[in-house]
Amino acid sequence: ETGVTQSPTHLIKTRGQQVTLRCSSQSGHNTVSWYQQALGQGPQFIFQYYREEENGRGNFPPRFSGLQFPNYSSELNVNALELDDSALYLCASSLGRGRAYEQYFGPGTRLTVT
Amino acid sequence: QKEVEQNSGPLSVPEGAIASLNCTYSDRGSQSFFWYRQYSGKSPELIMSIYSNGDKEDGRFTAQLNKASQYVSLLIRDSQPSDSATYLCAVNVRNGANSKLTFGKGITLSVRP
Numbered sequence: 001e002t003g004v005t006q007s008p009t010h011l012i013k014t015r016g017q018q019v020t021l022r023c024s025s026q027s028g029h030n031t032v033s034w035y036q037q038a039l040g041q042g043p044q045f046i047f048q049y050y051r052e053e054e055n056g057r058g059n060f061p062p063r064f065s066g067l068q069f070p071n072y073s074s075e076l077n078v079n080a081l082e083l084d085d086s087a088l089y090l091c092a093s094s095l096g097r098g099r100a101y102e103q104y105f106g107p108g109t110r111l112t113v114t
Numbered sequence: 115q116k117e118v119e120q121n122s123g124p125l126s127v128p129e130g131a132i133a134s135l136n137c138t139y140s141d142r143g144s145q146s147f148f149w150y151r152q153y154s155g156k157s158p159e160l161i162m163s164i165y166s167n168g169d170k171e172d173g174r175f176t177a178q179l180n181k182a183s184q185y186v187s188l189l190i191r192d193s194q195p196s197d198s199a200t201y202l203c204a205v206n207v208r209n210g211a212n213s214k215l216t217f218g219k220g221i222t223l224s225v226r227p
Contacts, residue, residue, distance in 0.1 A: 002159075042118075088157075102148065104160060107156070
């Protein structure tokens with residue numbers, strides 16, 4: 001158990017809908033990163049939040065957006081869902097945003113878009 | 115060339131053997147390297163981190179890093195059936211103050227009783 005929690009566990013949405021995924025970071029961690037993991041692939045970096053500010057973004061379109069709150073929990077929002085958005089969404093928290101900080105993953109949210 | 119590559123699997127070893135998992139990366143400026151274990155249907159679990167050239171041992175696990183060859187490996191000694199999982203190599207690719215991890219596709223290890 002890493003202390004990182006995510007909700008919901010599973011979600012089924014229809015193409016074109018919007019979804020919000022939530023993450024609570026491990027106690028003491030101020031940085032949250034979001035990743036998308038398609039079946040049979042490694043996780044792909046979506047973006048990172050450090051002290052409520054976006055601190056880097058991967059190759060994902062603007063319909064992927066996020067927030068970090070003062071308690072360092074975070075949300076990932078995806079608008080205009082597409083079938084290819086079906087994946088496991090992972091958040092990872094770390095003590096800081098530097099390269100040396102280890103990232104610990106939550107259990108993930110499995111999103112299915114039909 | 116992909117940023118992080120793991121040799122194709124799956125890898126099957128008998129119980130008690132040494133499993134050797136390999137990973138190469140393309141960015142010479144990379145400074146942090148991690149191995150995650152992922153059981154089927156679960157999220158990745160951090161098992162090793164390594165930052166300097168050489169070996170780092172933790173129980174049955176040894177991570178090896180060679181920055182000149184851009185190579186990082188994980189050795190699992192006395193492999194157990196419970197080690198059967200997908201192992202993901204992750205590299206912190208240089209990108210300013212961002213600590214983005216770039217992952218390989220993973221290699222699936224099966225330990226035969």
